[in-house]
Amino acid sequence: MNKQTVAINNPFVRPDVYGALAVPVYNNVAFEFDDAAEMADAFCNRIKAPDYARVENPTVTNFEQRVKALTGAEHVTAFNSGMAAISNTLLAVCEQGKNIVSSHHLFGNTLALLTTTLRRFGVEPRLRDLTNLQAVAEAIDDKTCAVFLEVVTNPQLEVANLKAIAEIAHKKGVPVIADSTVIPFTETNLKALGVDVEVVSSTKYLSGGGTSLGGLVIDYGTFPEINKRVKYELLFNLGAYMTPQAAYMQTLGLETLDVRYQRQAGNALWLAHELSKVVKVNYVGLEDNPYHALALQQFGPTAGAMFTIDLASKEACFRFLNRLQLVHRATNLFDSRTLAIHPASTIFGNFPEEQLAEMDVRQTTIRLSIGLEDKEDILADIKQALV
Ligand SMILES: *Cc1c(COP(=O)(O)O)cnc(C)c1O
Numbered sequence: 001m002n003k004q005t006v007a008i009n010n011p012f013v014r015p016d017v018y019g020a021l022a023v024p025v026y027n028n029v030a031f032e033f034d035d036a037a038e039m040a041d042a043f044c045n046r047i048k049a050p051d052y053a054r055v056e057n058p059t060v061t062n063f064e065q066r067v068k069a070l071t072g073a074e075h076v077t078a079f080n081s082g083m084a085a086i087s088n089t090l091l092a093v094c095e096q097g098k099n100i101v102s103s104h105h106l107f108g109n110t111l112a113l114l115t116t117t118l119r120r121f122g123v124e125p126r127l128r129d130l131t132n133l134q135a136v137a138e139a140i141d142d143k144t145c146a147v148f149l150e151v152v153t154n155p156q157l158e159v160a161n162l163k164a165i166a167e168i169a170h171k172k173g174v175p176v177i178a179d180s181t182v183i184p185f186t187e188t189n190l191k192a193l194g195v196d197v198e199v200v201s202s203t204k205y206l207s208g209g210g211t212s213l214g215g216l217v218i219d220y221g222t223f224p225e226i227n228k229r230v231k232y233e234l235l236f237n238l239g240a241y242m243t244p245q246a247a248y249m250q251t252l253g254l255e256t257l258d259v260r261y262q263r264q265a266g267n268a269l270w271l272a273h274e275l276s277k278v279v280k281v282n283y284v285g286l287e288d289n290p291y292h293a294l295a296l297q298q299f300g301p302t303a304g305a306m307f308t309i310d311l312a313s314k315e316a317c318f319r320f321l322n323r324l325q326l327v328h329r330a331t332n333l334f335d336s337r338t339l340a341i342h343p344a345s346t347i348f349g350n351f352p353e354e355q356l357a358e359m360d361v362r363q364t365t366i367r368l369s370i371g372l373e374d375k376e377d378i379l380a381d382i383k384q385a386l387v
Contacts (some may be wrong), residue, residue, distance in 0.1 A: 003070055009065045013048075013058065023062050025248045029053045034377050046231070053086040055235045059244035063251045067216055068252075071185050071198070074221025077230055078214060078242035078250075082181060082201025083109050085215025085278050087117075088240060089177055089199050090148065092229035097120035101174075103130045104358045105153040108347045111359070114148075119190035120171065130160050137168045144174050151190065152182040152295070154333070155308055155343045155363045155367045156284050159291035162298060166194025175223040181205075181333070182304045184261055185218060186328055196222045203332070208253040208260055210335040212246040260372060264305035264334060266380065268370040272307050275381055279386060282365075283307035305334055305370045311386075314363040317342045321366070323385035326377060338378050 031050045033039035037077050042049040050056040064076040064244045081285075090113070094100060102114060103210055104127050114125040121259060123145075128135045140147070149160045166176045175196040180188065184205045190198055201205075201379040202214035203308055219227045242250075272283035284295040285303030295303055311317050320340075321329050327338045341347070348361045356362075370378065 003254060005016045006069050007066065007186070007257060009254050010069045010254050012062050013065055013348075022247060023059055023251050024162065026053075027028045027244050028056045030164075044080040053244070054241055057241070057247070059251075060242045060247040063090050063242070063247040063254070066251065066254055071197075071218050071266070072191065073218045075219040075231065076215075077217045077219070077227075077235065078202070078247060080197070080215070080218065080242050080246065081213045081240075081242050082179075082215040083113070085199045085201070085217050086110055086179065086238035088230055088234045088238060089197055089217050089226065089232055090114075090146065091238070092226050093145045093175065093177070093223075094118060094123045095145070098143050099124035099141075100127050100146050100148055101128065101136065101139045101144055101169075103124045103127055103150075103153070103158075105130070105158050105360060106152050107179065107181075108351070110148075110150075115365075128225045130165065131158065131190045133161065133168065136165055137190070137358065140169060140172050140174055142172075144172065146175050146177050148179075150179040151180065151188075151195075151299075152284060152304060153229075154182055154306070155347075155365065157284055157289075157291070157308065158360075159284055159298070162190065162193035162195060166196075169237050170194065174191060175226065181308060182327055183299050183302065184257060186257060187261070187302045188299050191220045194272040196220055197226055201333075202250050202253075205257060205261060205288065205334040206253045207246075207336070208251045208256065208336060210332050210337075212249040212255070214246045214250050247256050260336070261302075261305070261334075263301050263372055264370055265371075267375045268305040268307060269303065270375050271368075271370060272378055273380070275309060275382065278383070279308055280310040281307060282310070306367065306382055307370075308365050308367050310364045312364065312368065314342070314345070317366050320385050324381060325379035325384075326373070327368070327385075335369060336372045338373060339369045341367050343367050376381060 041047040042051045068076045126139045128139045167174050177197045178195045180198045181201040198218040200216040269285045272281050286290045314361050327340050330339045344363045
């Protein structure tokens with residue numbers, strides 16, 4: 001069945017007693033049982049029934065099931081933010097004395113999770129240039145518990161060669177965990193490229209209007225231990241499960257994801273083309289981009305709805321942001337509205353200069369997340385702000 005049909009019509013795990021057509025919000029904590037034996041079976045996972053909303057809730061389960069149907073994953077677990085999905089997944093694979101092979105080119109908090117939080121618990125971050133396959137191979141040893149990467153990095157827009165990296169990692173029995181926030185999972189088949197677990201900030205494309213925080217762990221079942229720990233250890237012990245309200249908003253978001261994405265990615269491609277006539281544009285959808293061919297080969301002809309432009313200086317970036325009238329000065333990705341931000345002074349504002357250089361986050365870069373507005377209106381606003 002077509003993904004758009006599945007996104008809208010995937011059946012509920014159990015039909016609502018009133019036959020509600022849209023997913024009901026089960027805004028409750030406890031669930032009652034007919035007898036003690038059924039209760040014991042539910043608590044010990046011998047039957048599939050919710051018992052307590054920190055670890056299972058029907059609204060969230062329905063959302064997870066739709067994502068599962070759309071991705072063909074073995075297991076899907078929804079968390080209350082993208083960072084919760086990432087941290088829970090990494091905690092499921094790592095332990096003291098082990099290392100995680102990754103890159104300096106990562107979302108700011110993910111980088112800080114590796115270099116600060118997990119390091120404090122004795123997990124070594126091995127940050128390498130992931131476009132250098134030999135460096136990846138040399139970094140992996142018998143203490144490596146995962147290779148973690150972003151399929152298209154935010155904000156550098158570097159594209160990983162997933163198949164080649166997965167081959168290297170799998171030869172050494174190491175899972176590949178990929179953050180796929182920048183291109184929706186409905187557009188890609190990362191499993192076929194060798195990714196073992198996808199993590200997503202569903203705050204972004206799925207929520208759409210910027211309505212709710214959320215994260216997904218999309219597990220393809222190739223390393224069964226990961227799901228066991230995520231679902232039956234960490235969900236219970238860390239308590240970062242998605243809320244029913246967020247699952248409701250994001251189920252609605254999922255139903256319109258495809259149409260919104262086509263429009264936003266289409267807008268982004270057109271705008272990147274137009275703007276490249278007047279300013280330096282970094283977008284993997286442009287043919288002259290160094291990652292264009294690899295992105296095309298891995299993800300097909302779609303390149304997401306985020307790109308960056310480079311101006312003469314930090315001052316020029318601030319001037320540009322201050323002149324915008326339609327485009328909003330805000331951080332988020334794939335909101336319905338077009339958003340602009342100067343990453344070096346905001347998301348990465350507390351990183352020292354030398355670390356910014358390692359991360360390739362420049363003072364001259366503006367990140368744009370393209371929305372659902374009319375593309376000519378967006379272009380007109382960006383152009384007037386550039387002069
Ligand atoms: C936003 C983002 C995250 C974090 O997601 P939250 O939902 O804000 O916790 C992680 N990775 C990438 C690539 C992101 O853009």
